[in-house]
Amino acid sequence: MFLPKRKISRALAFLFATLALAATAISVSTPASAAGVDTAKNHSSAVVLSGASSDPSTWEYSIGGALKLNGKPVKGVTVVATNGNFSAKSVSDVDGKWLIAVPDAAIYKVSIDKATLPAGMAIANPLMEADTTSFSFAPVLFKFAGQTIQTVSFGDQLVGRLFSGLNFGLLLAIASIGISLIFGTTGLSNFAHGEMVTLGALMMWLLHASMGWPVILAGIVAVLVTGAFGWVQDAALWRPLRKRRMGLNQMMIVSIGFSIVVRYVYLLLFDGDTKDIAGGGNVIKFGPVSTTDLTLWGMLISVVALGGVALFLTRTRIGKATRAVSDNAALASATGIDVEQIIRIVWVTAAALTGLAGVLYGLELQANWLTGFDILLLLFASVTLGGLGTALGATVGALIIGMVVEVSSLFIPNELRYAAALVILIVILIWRPQGVLGKKQRLG
Amino acid sequence: MDFVQIFNLTAGELIGVFTAAYALCALGLAMHFGYTGLLNFGQAGFAALGAYGYAFAALKLGWNMWGSFGFGMLCAAVFALVLGIPTLRLRADYLAIVTIAAAQALYFFFGTEKYAAFTGGSNGLSEFGGDFYGYNPFPVGRYDLGIITLSEKEIWIRVVSWGLVAVVAVLLLILTRSPWGRTLKGIREDEDAVRSLGKNVFVYKMQSLVLGGVIGSLGGMVFVLSSQTNQASTWVSNFTFMTWTVLLLGGAATILGPIVGSAVFFMFLMFTQAFLEGLVNIGALPFLSIAQVGQIRYLLVGLFLMLLVIFRPQGFFGNKKELQFNG
Numbered sequence: 001m002f003l004p005k006r007k008i009s010r011a012l013a014f015l016f017a018t019l020a021l022a023a024t025a026i027s028v029s030t031p032a033s034a035a036g037v038d039t040a041k042n043h044s045s046a047v048v049l050s051g052a053s054s055d056p057s058t059w060e061y062s063i064g065g066a067l068k069l070n071g072k073p074v075k076g077v078t079v080v081a082t083n084g085n086f087s088a089k090s091v092s093d094v095d096g097k098w099l100i101a102v103p104d105a106a107i108y109k110v111s112i113d114k115a116t117l118p119a120g121m122a123i124a125n126p127l128m129e130a131d132t133t134s135f136s137f138a139p140v141l142f143k144f145a146g147q148t149i150q151t152v153s154f155g156d157q158l159v160g161r162l163f164s165g166l167n168f169g170l171l172l173a174i175a176s177i178g179i180s181l182i183f184g185t186t187g188l189s190n191f192a193h194g195e196m197v198t199l200g201a202l203m204m205w206l207l208h209a210s211m212g213w214p215v216i217l218a219g220i221v222a223v224l225v226t227g228a229f230g231w232v233q234d235a236a237l238w239r240p241l242r243k244r245r246m247g248l249n250q251m252m253i254v255s256i257g258f259s260i261v262v263r264y265v266y267l268l269l270f271d272g273d274t275k276d277i278a279g280g281g282n283v284i285k286f287g288p289v290s291t292t293d294l295t296l297w298g299m300l301i302s303v304v305a306l307g308g309v310a311l312f313l314t315r316t317r318i319g320k321a322t323r324a325v326s327d328n329a330a331l332a333s334a335t336g337i338d339v340e341q342i343i344r345i346v347w348v349t350a351a352a353l354t355g356l357a358g359v360l361y362g363l364e365l366q367a368n369w370l371t372g373f374d375i376l377l378l379l380f381a382s383v384t385l386g387g388l389g390t391a392l393g394a395t396v397g398a399l400i401i402g403m404v405v406e407v408s409s410l411f412i413p414n415e416l417r418y419a420a421a422l423v424i425l426i427v428i429l430i431w432r433p434q435g436v437l438g439k440k441q442r443l444g
Numbered sequence: 445m446d447f448v449q450i451f452n453l454t455a456g457e458l459i460g461v462f463t464a465a466y467a468l469c470a471l472g473l474a475m476h477f478g479y480t481g482l483l484n485f486g487q488a489g490f491a492a493l494g495a496y497g498y499a500f501a502a503l504k505l506g507w508n509m510w511g512s513f514g515f516g517m518l519c520a521a522v523f524a525l526v527l528g529i530p531t532l533r534l535r536a537d538y539l540a541i542v543t544i545a546a547a548q549a550l551y552f553f554f555g556t557e558k559y560a561a562f563t564g565g566s567n568g569l570s571e572f573g574g575d576f577y578g579y580n581p582f583p584v585g586r587y588d589l590g591i592i593t594l595s596e597k598e599i600w601i602r603v604v605s606w607g608l609v610a611v612v613a614v615l616l617l618i619l620t621r622s623p624w625g626r627t628l629k630g631i632r633e634d635e636d637a638v639r640s641l642g643k644n645v646f647v648y649k650m651q652s653l654v655l656g657g658v659i660g661s662l663g664g665m666v667f668v669l670s671s672q673t674n675q676a677s678t679w680v681s682n683f684t685f686m687t688w689t690v691l692l693l694g695g696a697a698t699i700l701g702p703i704v705g706s707a708v709f710f711m712f713l714m715f716t717q718a719f720l721e722g723l724v725n726i727g728a729l730p731f732l733s734i735a736q737v738g739q740i741r742y743l744l745v746g747l748f749l750m751l752l753v754i755f756r757p758q759g760f761f762g763n764k765k766e767l768q769f770n771g
Contacts, residue, residue: 125557125566189537241754249483249536253692253753256685260746267739377548380541412558419552422545429542430530 061132063108064099066276067092069144070164070365072283072292078113079142081130089113095276105133110140124414139273143414154410156288161406163289167364169402170302172375173395175357176382177309178350180394183383184326185346186242189252192233192259193379194372196351198266200226200358201367205275215278215363223355230351233258234344242343259373266369274368298360305356306395312349313391322346378405378418381425387435397435400424450718456592457710461670464605465491466709468663469683470691470702471612475656478696479620480649481632483540486527487660487687489547492679493519494661495668496554499569500562502576509575513665520661523550524654532649548681555676568675576604576669598670605666612659613699619655620699628652629697682742689749695762704760712748716741 063081067074073096080089081100090098102108110128123142130138179193203222207213213221237258241251282293313319324332325342333339361371382401386393401421408420428435457463469487476482497516501507507515527546531539557565564570582596594602619625630638631645639645668674686709694705720737723729732740752759 189540246754250753250757252483252537252540253688254750256688257746257749257751257753260682260685260749261743262746264739264743264746268736268743377545381545384538384541413556415556416552416558419549422549425545426527426530426542429534429538433530433534433538 059101059103061102061105061136061138062099063102063110063130063132063138063140064090064097065140065142067096067098067142067144068276068366073097074144079110079140080113081108081110083108102132105136107131107133108138112142157410158407159288160290161410162403163291165403165406166399167291167295167299167402168406169399170299170306171357171361171364172378172382172402173398174302174305174309174360175354175375176379176386176394176398177306177391178354178357179379180383180386180391181322181326181346181350184390185322185329185343186238187248188238188255189248189380191252191255191376192262193354194374194376195259195262195266196226196229196354197358197361197372197375198263198367198369199229199372200355201277201362201371202266202270202275202358202369203355204359204362205270205277205367209275209277219356219359219363222359223352226355226358227348227352229355230347230349231344233351234347238347239340239343259376263369263373270369272369274366275362276366278363292364295364298364301356301360305353309349309353309391318342318345374418378421381421385425385428385435390435393435446722450715450722452591453718454711454715457714458707459602459606460710461598461601461605461666463706463710464602464609465663465667465670466687466690467609467703467706468605468612468666469660469687470694470706471609471616471699472656472659472663473687473691474696474698474702475616475652475659477691478698478701479625479632480628480652480656481536482532482649482653482656483536484543484653484656485540485681485684485688486543486545486547488679488681488683489543489550490520490523490657490660491664491667491683492547492550492554492676493523494664495674495679496563496569497661498665499572499668499674502572502574503569504562509579512572512575516661516665517658520657521654524657525650528650528653532646532653544681544684547679547684551676551679551681554679563676564674566676568673570673572674573669573672601666601670605670608662608666609703612662613703617699624648624651685749686745689745689752692749692752692757692759695759697763698759698761701759701761708760713741713745716744 065079067077067079073092073094075092075094075096077092077098078089079092079098079100080087081102083102083104083106086103088100088102090100092098100110108130110130112123123144125143128140128142130140132138175193175197178196179190182188182190182193200222203225204218207218207221208215237254238251241254246254278294284291284293284296311319313323321332321337321342322345324335324337325339329339332342358367358372361367361375378401379398382398383394384397385400386395386397401424404421404424405417409417412420469491472490473484473487476484494516497519498512501512501515502509505511505515523546527539527543531542553559554563554568555566556563559565560567577597577600580596580600582599584596587594587596587599620628627638627643627648630641630643631648635645638648664679667678690705690709691702692705693709694701694703717737720729720732720740721734724732724734724737
């Protein structure tokens with residue numbers, strides 16, 4: 001049963017060759033990364049207030065960024081940069097972008113003029129520093145701290161947050177069902193799962209935002225590419241390791257290494273900047289809930305995808321076989337089910353679903369090389385909460401986590417909302433270690 | 445390309461502070477994983493608590509070096525208890541998910557501006573090593589060690605950090621050869637068998653978790669004492685993954701392994717950095733920029749980790765029979 005090492009090496013070489021090929025293909029079609037900065041320079045509205053002697057248009061250093069709340073641009077906000085007695089300001093444009101030209105390579109204090117913020121908005125980090133000593137362009141990212149209580153009643157805020165939580169939870173659900181299916185059939189806790197979310201989102205940026213493909217075509221291709229990535233991963237890496245009967249903890253550590261490799265390949269190919277894909281969509285309001293048409297479409301697609309998975313698992317022969325393999329692979333094999341084929345189908349399905357989550361995440365929010373890794377722990381939390389290895393459990397867990405993340409930002413600083421979800425996970429594990437829907441015998 | 449400089453930089457890592465810090469964190473992990481079979485993926489959290497504990501006690505409470513060291517270790521011990529109580533009775537992968545989740549939650553907590561009065565927010569804490577460097581017996585000056593030249597402060601932090609590595613290594617050597625250590629190895633191999641001998645498995649695992657966590661906190665403390673700056677962004681999960689790479693490189697169930705693993709790992713990182721930068725500078729790699737060289741290094745770390753676990757799970761010094769990852 002043991003494969004010779006040579007064969008594994010060959011399989012690994014094949015995997016990395018594929019990655020490298022994909023890499024060259026993508027890098028050829030990626031436009032110059034500096035383009036974003038150049039366009040930002042066009043709507044620079046820096047005004048010199050005092051202290052600078054020379055003409056601002058000749059200055060070669062600049063500080064800039066984009067003001068966004070939940071992916072939607074915030075315009076008309078004044079940002080001020082100061083250093084000693086130099087001071088300049090810029091007002092964010094319709095894309096939320098602002099840019100300030102500065103004369104020197106130095107560390108500038110950058111702040112938001114709070115009076116210019118739209119009603120009910122607050123900045124979590126209104127005082128920042130920008131360092132132009134190593135690069136001529138210093139990005140500054142201001143984070144909105146959610147809406148304050150003066151303008152919107154608590155009940156209305158809660159309803160709004162619950163709606164966002166439902167949306168985020170649905171996104172997490174389609175990705176975490178992927179983790180759950182793979183864990184159920186192979187026992188692997190896949191730490192490289194987030195990278196498939198990232199792949200979906202980055203493909204969407206490449207095809208739709210960068211190459212201008214229509215959104216539906218780009219979305220379908222992005223999902224297919226992620227599905228193919230799942231197939232290649234399984235064929236070149238995980239299947240040979242299973243054949244070697246590698247321990248599950250060992251495979252988990254391999255997945256950590258694989259996740260690091262894939263993440264840095266993304267960084268090399270796509271650069272580290274955050275990419276805006278769809279620009280936020282059109283705002284739709286009903287009652288206290290303010291959302292966009294993109295979000296509503298995303299939720300509809302998520303629900304359809306979840307329903308599709310449920311039907312697949314309960315009604316089709318392959319779906320039933322999948323559940324049989326999850327329950328007991330040896331017994332399933334004895335009844336004539338081709339376990340390896342089922343695992344292959346599971347990998348492709350899981351990867352495609354996860355890619356879909358990435359596509360929707362990228363469209364509704366933003367994408368960068370860490371998008372998937374950032375939500376990986378939330379995915380694990382969803383799966384663990386629901387009960388390891390059950391698809392329905394993962395959905396319930398994801399909805400809980402999504403709600404906790406969004407609602408918690410009413411009470412705690414925005415940047416702690418992921419932490420809140422992780423603390424809830426730990427608390428629930430104390431109270432009910434098998435998860436909300438899990439069976440007790442799954443515990444060791 | 446200046447090969448002498450590349451060689452000197454690489455050799456300097458052999459006695460580097462970060463090398464010692466990672467060696468300490470990996471020794472703690474050897475206690476957890478190598479000797480007890482606990483999958484701790486939150487070593488960054490233990491190290492962060494050590495670092496923040498020390499800095500907080502020294503800066504905000506005005507404690508001296510000994511009190512600050514003690515406070516950092518206490519924080520890590522409490523963290524281990526809080527994590528261990530709910531999860532040590534469960535299957536191994538629950539501990540993995542809970543520890544990584546808790547470490548990440550700590551990272552978010554330390555980085556937020558809300559509690560900047562205690563943690564310094566995203567700027568972190570700095571200049572907390574006054575008392576520590578007050579104990580420095582080396583007179584002010586530059587010391588030429590042949591391949592590198594160090595200031596008196598750099599010498600002192602190296603003496604302390606490598607001294608700690610030596611003390612911890614000897615302590616672990618004694619502990620793992622004691623009846624207590626044999627019980628831990630028994631738990632790693634077959635929990636039920638140890639339980640049937642009347643041992644309280646939970647208590648043993650908890651002792652291991654606390655001890656390894658406290659050792660990890662020492663790593664965190666020397667890590668931040670070298671530059672006297674402590675920022676939340678240091679303690680991301682990549683810190684944990686690098687510690688795992690160091691541990692598996694040397695051999696998980698060994699004492700020498702984590703130390704040699706850390707030295708080899710950091711020499712490898714420094715060598716690839718210096719060598720690739722050299723190649724980029726002479727134009728041999730036109731498709732790479734200097735910034736991308738740093739990224740390629742981490743890509744290699746991930747590849748290293750994969751290949752290591754697939755082809756040599758016992759590391760340099762481990763015994764393959766002793767380390768069959770269970771599960």
